[in-house]
Amino acid sequence: MDLLEYQAKELFNEMGIPVLPSQRIDHPKDLKGLKIPYPVVLKSQVYTGGRGKAGGIRFVANTIDAVAAAQAIFNLPIVGQYPEVLLAEAKYESDRELYLAIAISQSTRRPVLLGSQVGGIDLESVIQQMQQVVVDQEFSLFYARRLALKMGLTGQLIESVSQLLEKMYRLFVQNDLDLVEINPLAVSPAGELMALDGKIIVNDAALGRHADLAALQPKTIGHQNRVTIAASSGLHLLELEGVIATLCSGMGLALATLDLVTAAGGKVANLLNVGDESQFNALASSLPERVAQGLELMLQGRGIKAVLINVLTNTISCRQIATVVANYVERRAYGHSVPPMVVRLVGKELEQAREILAAVDVPLVQSLDEAIAQVVLLSQSRT
């Protein structure tokens, strides 16, 4: 889960990482009670990058300007996102700007400290100068000094940047973060450090043990969309721009199926992973229910011309999955038309499954390649 800049900075502040005096603005009229002296910076609080270039960050010198700028920013979408909150922050004169981050490297399976002499919005130059240090055992300050030296820092900055990294590391570990990033980290002419912008990504799997962070999750506004409904049922729905609704058991199988449909000239409308039987958070016996929920969700999508169901089972029989599909087709057939389906099942009680599906005119295919060929053909033959 991503945090907004002001939320990240609240965590920085609690950890003793220097941030500028700032104030959260929920409405342009809040600016009348602004406690920070002008000039200030108003920043759109959205989850995407590129705010500066989009016009979501503005300098203002007085209340009249500030209210006008705030109104503009509240009405400015950035990659389709409107801010619910702005951050008003003091202006800062920096001498130079650095980049610092901590993430987990998947190949070394350790936290890595990342640092670049060049901070700021030009990611290409940040990356070209990027240095890294793997924290292979318990963290100690020398890892941070090692990074500072690799970055080419000298003098007082070695110690001050290392100490800041130690605080970032503590924040990272205490809160189960996937990423903590300060970019830019300003260095004043006097050598003082200031986190001008910050990004924090909290690990979703760990949210359950951080109630304070979980509470920062964005509240869904209005009615839920299919993706959020899918997520709350423990299903994973990916919306694409095609015509074949696709349901699979397991993410690897789902991605392979997406590739196969695409390679065969088909276009996937949505890819739903209902999970397999060995998910800890869902009972094995609930797989048929997940398939039933999945069918309902998938077929709410618009413009669907064909449906592919690709499920491998172990303890659950194919008969149970086929029954769910047949029930769905029968129920839907009264009101609406059901797009043609291809069901690919492998597991136990396949013959019973075939009979159940035949009764509702749905073919059961065992070979994945054949199922893909059939569903692509169906999706193209309907105009």
Add this chain to the structure above:
Amino acid sequence: MNFTTDSKVLIQGITEPIGATYAPLMQAYGTQIVAGISPGYGGEKHQGIPVFDMVEQALFQVGMVDTTVIFVPPYSVLDAALEAIAAGIRQIILMTEGVPPLDMVRLIRKAESTETLVVGPNSAGVIVPGEILLGTHPTDFYMPGSVGLISRSGTLTHEVALELTRAGFGQSIAVGVGGDRVVGSSFQQWLQILEEDDKTEVIVLLGGVGGDGEEVAARYIAEAIDKPVIAYIAGRNAPKEFLGYTEAIAGFQLSNTRIGDADSKIAAFIQAQVPVADRPSQIPALVKQALQTSAIA
């Protein structure tokens, strides 16, 4: 590595629904499950398997075990694995999905210092067809043979095993290294294990998008693996959100190039002269080719 019919196996979390479902299936396949662990259930029996409150109590009764298969909730996985290591167990298989990455970092440090093999989390486990099942693989899909399978994804492993079995190519061992972001054993570790395994003649590696494990594995194959390897990468058409921001930053940093998408992984395997299958059904043909070529050489 010791995964044979003689291996003695412990199940931690045997009273959890998923542990209770799979323990008897493993037993039916011939796996010697000597005890289960579930705090508060000590003294009971589960499907005939004696249950203990702690690992050390079980080992006192049944003697040393080779492997523990762990089915406890995500936030208890680190503790259960540390308990097993403290009791002297050196092969650990983590089935549970969604273990926080920093818990895995702690566990991996401990595992490395004690030379413990950790498989998973979010893994289908290990199967040596015809001998032992340590996980959730559907055994009907597998048969004994000489193809070693290493994979990040459970159902994709089953899919490929099924293709191989139907084409008459049995498997020496299949391992799900795990689908979570941080997993206990790497592709390289398993490539090395299969390189040394007498029964394995050809290795099939099933990758996905995100992370840089496949790229690192490709370089490792070129340097250190003599047996033929075939790769398949799922997710060529996966949208970019499957590659996290942190991967993008760290990936750029590691090699100054894009890392984590299917194209970069496929390019890495091609550079290492590893054939990459376009689709699961193509894998048996590539296996056949590899076996013929290595027979001539």
